[in-house]
Amino acid sequence: MSLADSDRELVVEELGREPTPAEAALFENLWSEHCAYRSSRPLLSAFESEGEHVVVGPGDDAAVVSLPGDDDTYITMGIESHNHPSYVDPFDGAATGVGGIVRDTLSMGAYPIALADSLYFGEFDREHSKYLFEGVVEGISHYGNCIGVPTVAGSVDFHSDYEGNPLVNVACVGLTDEDRLVTAEAQQPGNKLVLVGNATGRDGLGGASFASEDLSEDAETEDRPAVQVGDPYAEKLLIEANEQLIEEDLIESARDLGAAGLGGASSEMVAKGNLGAHIELERVHQREPNMNALEILLAESQERMCYEVEPDNVDRVEEIADRFDLGCSVIGEVTEGNYVCTFEGSEAQRASDDSSGEQSESGERETVVDVDAYFLGEGAPMNDLESEAPAQPETDRPDIDLEEAFEAVVSSPNTASKRWVYRQYDHEVGVRTSVGPGDDAAIIAIREAEQGLAISAGAAPNWTSTAPYDGARAVALENATNVAAKGATPLAAVNCLNGGNPEKPDVYGGFEGIVDGLADMCATLETPVVGGNVSLYNDSAAGPIPPTPTLALVGTKDGYDAPPLSLVPDADTDLLLVGDRGLAADEFSLGGSEYLARFEGSDAFPVVPEEPATLVETIAEIADDESTRAVHDVSHGGLAVALAEMVTDEAGLEVSLPVAEDDVAGALFHEQPGRVLIQTNDSEAVREAFDGVAPVASLGSTTTDGTLTVDIGDADDGSPLEEYDAETIRELRGTIEDELA
Known part of the structure; x- marks a missing residue:
């Protein structure tokens, strides 16, 4: 960690002296x-x-x-x-x-x-x-x-x-x-600052500055000390302890210890209230021996919270922390002055901390930080940077066999099923999902x-x-x-x-x-x-x-x-596509599509629908209508992927694309946002709802055979794609699961 020369000049001008090593490191991070x-x-x-x-x-x-x-x-x-x-x-x-x-x-x-x-x-x-x-x-x-x-x-x-x-x-x-609402704004001088949670170690030192630099080729080994180590079981205890503290109205303000650790959290808290603090760093409960002032101040050890607590409530806060087996330290108090951190350490600690802070007459306690909290948090000058508009893409559309394109896009890791990911998450805990x-x-x-x-x-x-x-x-x-x-x-x-x-x-x-x-x-x-x-x-x-x-x-x-994403097995329903400007104008822009990413092409990005707020509101209304059986957003991978995702073993689709043969790839794979597929047993009601809001196209009807077929308009030469059943579609969409199972 090192403070840039231009920043150091500003700090020296504000302080009227050279910053201590702890101050310099704190400024460098904040x-x-x-x-x-x-x-x-x-x-x-x-x-x-x-x-x-x-x-x-x-x-x-x-x-x-x-x-x-x-x-x-x-x-x-x-x-x-x-x-x-x-x-x-x-x-x-x-x-x-x-x-x-x-x-x-x-x-x-x-x-x-x-x-x-x-x-x-x-x-x-x-x-x-x-x-x-x-x-x-x-x-x-x-x-x-x-x-x-x-x-x-x-x-x-x-x-x-x-x-x-x-x-x-x-x-x-x-x-x-x-x-129950609490904020991070310190409220009153004389209130105590209480640190609750895990003990402080040396992990995550300089994490904020590390996150503000380009990654080097050897980052995986050289920067490992800047990465924090988590303890979710301590976090769970902290969640429940915090709930108890809030329920008993014991907290005046609070801040999570994240970037820049204790120094970041405590200084930002008092700065928001235009106040200061006096913190005695050796009071922080520690898990490693001989930690020096800078390490205690800037370590980003996890599962820690800083609370502002009225003096009369400190004992109760300590009792709750003890009940949940959490460390608890009264580390200082809110003041009307500067943000001040002092440190009284052993000879070994002082030897590892080349601090040049002012020492008291006893020579035992030194002031390692003494700065205006607001300047520390808000004094950084903004960068004035040059910008250059990105180049516009040229039109270069590949001519790919439709079946090859369909299978490549549907099986792409970007559009494939993410079940491998979310099946590892407990998404029902808390019984609210x-x-x-x-x-x-x-x-x-x-x-x-x-x-x-x-x-x-x-x-x-x-x-x-x-x-x-x-x-x-x-x-x-x-x-x-x-x-x-x-x-x-x-x-x-x-x-x-x-x-x-x-x-x-x-x-x-x-x-x-x-x-x-x-x-x-x-x-x-x-x-x-x-x-x-x-x-x-x-x-x-x-x-x-x-x-x-x-x-x-x-x-x-x-x-x-x-309404579900997947089709409901009901042969008496229609499938409507809402909001597709390309279909309405017979013009399709493929820019940004997975189709072009798979086959190395380029094109202009699609134009978003007019009146998007009204469109979104109307989609929500229709989704909740009793005649609506299923709704699915059309996005990554375009219409091809959305259709495939709706098919189940019990419900399939017979789709007829109202486009010319030359436009089938554009219709299937363009990724204009703001489109939805709606399975409904009242097509007229959907058309009336979107009248003047967005185009509505009838794509076909639902079947009960679990297959997807796609025809071109009223053409007699059949489907541009082979028929895909639900099992084949699942196999195509299983790219991630198959590879990582």
């Missing part, structure tokens, strides 16, 4: 890209974060949103990236990402009720990608299952540009109410409000690498369509904005594109973006990652039931 958003913050004002139901917006550990029609019930939303740690140590890197976002939820006075993981790796056929993939999934499943929080939604994408830098983005939803993973969106029962909470999360690297702005708009619409397909209307969203090295103008230009695209579509959908995370410097010897705007979006509906 002024890093990971903590200070120096390259991204100037762009983030594009997001609209206010709304009727927004209680706490961006800037806290998690956002808080009230439910429509029930202002007494709140949900919390947060999202976190653990990208570099998951490359170095996929199991612990991913596991501690889960632990961190769960503790962000706890710090708002909420109980965690659902997780969503969005994962991005290099090409699936590369051994290193599979190694990372398996380790990350194992880490998420181990941690989530042990703490009893269901992982109910998410996404998995494979793309060659993630080979040297995978992404692990994890979102968490919590449940609270007005009386009404619709689990494998569907367009999950639904969690919020019984306190008699509402279903639909959750969708993910991005689309093929889309945003082709067209960052338009692709990001499509990502937002895609997630909104997912929740609408379950009959829910969007409520709020959080994002995790992942990019490469922002100092490269073309990379920063792509990052600007995804920010603006996501912000524009969320505003159009009237869905406030209430929080998020930024992860830059996702660059390695293999090059930068695609600009990746993961969005976790929630919607609400009355009740917990939803």
